[in-house]
Amino acid sequence: MSSNTLLRSVRALLRCTSRSPASPVGSPARRFLRATPVRLYYNRTGAGAADTGGSVPVLTVDLRSDTVTKPGxxxxxxxxxxxxxxxxxxxxxxxxxxxxxxxxxxxxxxxxxxxxxxxxxxxxxxxxxxxxxxxxxxxxxxxxxxxxxxxxxxxxxxxxxxxxxxxxxxxxxxxxxxxxxxxxxxxxxxxxxxxxxxxxxxxxxxxxxxxxxxxxxxxxxxxxxxxxxxxxxxxxxxxxxxxxxxxxxxxxxxxxxxxxxxxxxxxxxxxxxxxxxxxxxxxxxxxxxxxxxxxxxxxxxxxxxxxxxxxGRLDEDHRNARSFAEALTQCDPPLYQVDLAAMETNIVRFVLHDPGLSPTEFCELMGTVSEAEVDALGQGVSVLMFPHVGGTVRAVWHLGISEEDTQLAIKKAQFVAHQRSLTSGRGR
Known part of the structure; x- marks a missing residue:
């Protein structure tokens, strides 16, 4: 899906809703942007353990928005x-x-x-x-x-x-x-x-x-x-x-x-x-x-x-977001489409190739932990995202999400793609 096609989809959805150059490393800019890392100011991970009543704890990676950050x-x-x-x-x-x-x-x-x-x-x-x-x-x-x-x-x-x-x-x-x-x-x-x-x-x-x-x-x-x-x-x-x-x-x-x-x-x-x-x-x-x-x-x-x-730590969010976006493009079977050229900061938007899977349903799958997931991954991971405009899904990186959390989110996205291929018959 091209950027122009996506924009047309965005505008159509909004209408329906309404009816219903890098600086040198030693420069002042770089010194400002690369200030002391702030691991002291927040807990290591955004993947908090949640007990679902079973024997396996569920880790939560909250990618709904960078507004969910908490002071450390x-x-x-x-x-x-x-x-x-x-x-x-x-x-x-x-x-x-x-x-x-x-x-x-x-x-x-x-x-x-x-x-x-x-x-x-x-x-x-x-x-x-x-x-x-x-x-x-x-x-x-x-x-x-x-x-x-x-x-x-x-x-x-x-x-x-x-x-x-x-x-x-x-x-x-x-x-x-x-x-x-x-x-x-x-x-x-x-x-x-x-x-x-x-x-x-x-x-x-x-x-x-x-x-x-x-x-x-x-x-x-x-x-x-x-x-x-x-x-x-x-x-x-x-x-x-x-x-x-x-x-x-x-x-x-x-x-x-x-x-x-x-x-x-x-x-x-x-x-x-x-x-x-x-x-x-x-x-x-x-x-x-x-x-x-x-x-x-x-x-x-x-x-x-x-x-x-x-x-000084925002580059970390940008790197983690890109790592996730690149992993989606490499997923087999190919469920996700991401415009990597448009990936510049901490927000990842992507389209689902499966016409039978809506963004809302996909977000529900990413947020739900099944026994099959625990068996396959050895743990449960609930990844929170939002269905977004234009039939897309949005995920946002922030200071509560570490590189480890990002890898968990990637594993969950790969698992959902694999399970979807099995249920739709494409994996047979």
């Missing part, structure tokens, strides 16, 4: 010992330290600690689009457009128009140009104020937006006086994949939202960054939405470890 002992200790104050008054020292750290890492003038990425993206839209009826332009497969409940329209009164998302997470700039409104204050049209881009791209399996595209996109935005916001929930994965400092990516953006509670392992929080004026306005919007927190340094302490120590 060192992160919990930092949270317990954090110095706190009233953040609404600007008096929480740990929050202030986290915001200063984010400012430096992202190369922005200021930053703000947010409860969630959805609120952070919404506030970015509210600040950039200051009048009700303003318009933003974004990809038709973007997280902000698909998964955030239309909050920009519900709560901010901001109109959206979409451009077609391409297989690498970009969009055609000529099409974007054609969507920009001109002639304000013509009474018939909204006013174009904002362009949003997603990096890495969630629906497209963790694709990294190329730097030349961002440069051209910013040039076009500047030409028409538009702001450029990046939904960078997995920005640090993009930086690790490109081998650059995050600020290299963000020099093309007016604002960014970066999640701390995905692959970076904090329990809560997102960082919003931009100009000083942008953040000042964002503080007001956060308060209006109920996002003003008090002694939130307890959470910010985890965020500090997430930003300082966790980026």
């Amino acid at each position: 002992p060192a992160m919990r200790r930092a949270m317990a010992e954090a110095e706190v104050g009233d953040d609404v008054f600007g008096e929480d020292p740990t929050v202030n330290e986290l915001q200063k750290m984010a400012t430096d890492i992202f190369g922005m003038e200021a930053a703000l600690f947010m409860p969630s990425g959805t609120m952070s993206n919404l506030i970015s839209v509210m600040v950039h689009c200051r009048e009700r009826g303003d318009e933003m332009i974004l990809g038709d497969l973007s997280h902000l457009h698909i998964y955030e409940q239309g909050g920009s329209a519900q709560l901010a009164g901001v109109h959206s128009t979409t451009v077609t998302t391409l297989p690498n997470g970009t969009f055609d700039l000529d099409q974007l140009d054609s969507k920009i409104r001109h002639g304000y204050p013509d009474a018939h049209y909204p006013r174009s104020r904002l362009v949003c881009v997603e990096n890495t791209h969630n629906i497209l399996g963790g694709r990294v937006v190329p730097l030349p595209f961002l440069q051209e996109l910013r040039s076009l935005a500047d030409q028409y006086g538009l702001a450029l916001h990046m939904d960078g929930a997995r920005l640090m994965n993009a930086a690790a994949a490109l081998g650059v400092h995050p600020s290299v990516i963000l020099k093309h953006c007016h604002s960014v939202s970066v999640c701390l509670s995905k692959g970076l392992g904090a329990p809560v929080g997102t960082m919003l960054a931009g100009s000083k004026d942008f953040i000042q306005r964002a503080v007001r919007a956060r308060k209006a939405l109920g996002g003003g927190m008090r002694q939130s340094g307890i959470l910010a302490a985890a965020g500090k470890i997430a930003l300082s120590d966790m980026p």
Whole structure:
């Protein structure tokens, strides 16, 4: 299945749902991205033993999302010992330290600690689009457009128009140009104020937006006086994949939202960054939405470890994800199809060759342990995944999944393929 065919399937499914360049090894970027490994901050494995009532324990490998990460002992200790104050008054020292750290890492003038990425993206839209009826332009497969409940329209009164998302997470700039409104204050049209881009791209399996595209996109935005916001929930994965400092990516953006509670392992929080004026306005919007927190340094302490120590280990997730993807392509009998060229970070999306096996049924098989599996593998392994858009299955690597866990997941996928061939008669 080609990338374009898969995209058409994705869009069709979403419509149905709606109706129903690497840096040198010694460079600052490499030193930042390859910081001290963080095995001290989480337990060795995500494969936790679960007693099913039988004599054989079941090991669980949770690949549903990188949101399932949990803070380890060192992160919990930092949270317990954090110095706190009233953040609404600007008096929480740990929050202030986290915001200063984010400012430096992202190369922005200021930053703000947010409860969630959805609120952070919404506030970015509210600040950039200051009048009700303003318009933003974004990809038709973007997280902000698909998964955030239309909050920009519900709560901010901001109109959206979409451009077609391409297989690498970009969009055609000529099409974007054609969507920009001109002639304000013509009474018939909204006013174009904002362009949003997603990096890495969630629906497209963790694709990294190329730097030349961002440069051209910013040039076009500047030409028409538009702001450029990046939904960078997995920005640090993009930086690790490109081998650059995050600020290299963000020099093309007016604002960014970066999640701390995905692959970076904090329990809560997102960082919003931009100009000083942008953040000042964002503080007001956060308060209006109920996002003003008090002694939130307890959470910010985890965020500090997430930003300082966790980026250096993201390459590990990328390697493990690729190992799994490559193993699927080599599986005999061939049940799985993976576009390895699209495998850039920590997300693996694949298609099942068997038309009689739906993604939902496959995920049930991967999560269930049978006696035959225990006999064949000597143990039981429950691998948790999600059925995804376009008839695919998604698996996401994170700091709770080790190389050993990855090998367990590979063995389980091979076992399911073998068992499927027997039941369908192809193995006879």
